[in-house]
Amino acid sequence: MPNVISLCLCLLLLAACQPKQADNSVRVLQQQAELLLSLSPASAPVETPLRLSLVSEQPIELISAELTGVSMYMGIIPLPFQKVSTVGKDDAEQWQAEFLLGACADPAMLWQLNLTVQFADGRKLILKEQFNSSW
Secondary structure, three states: OHHHHHHHHHHHHHHHOOOOOOOOOOEEEEEEOOEEEEEEOOOOEOOOOEEEEEEEOOOEEEEEEEEEEOOOOOOEEEOOOEEEEEEOOOOEEEEEEEEOOOOOOOOOOEEEEEEEEEEOOOOEEEEEEEEEOEO
């Protein structure tokens, strides 16, 4: 009987130690004719690596971006974007920024993303988007 209890306890511990499934969900923050800005994971969990992805049909020269807290001051988080690849037959560019959001007392903290895209042809696009984080 003690062996059965030990076996059940071991199985329970093994079941509890299963790795967490990766959250590959995506939230579209901005979609225009030539531009797509998305956040992954979509729920924006705090203290978890997050990724902003920007896909543009037009060549990009420079992206500058930062996050600030709206519902609570959390400082300014710079977001360094890097070109990841050129995808598809139309040579769309993909850029990404990886970052973390800090936890605070608000379980659904509201964040403001300020993003400026400088295209190779000299045009400039300024985007301001808000989203909530979770914990």
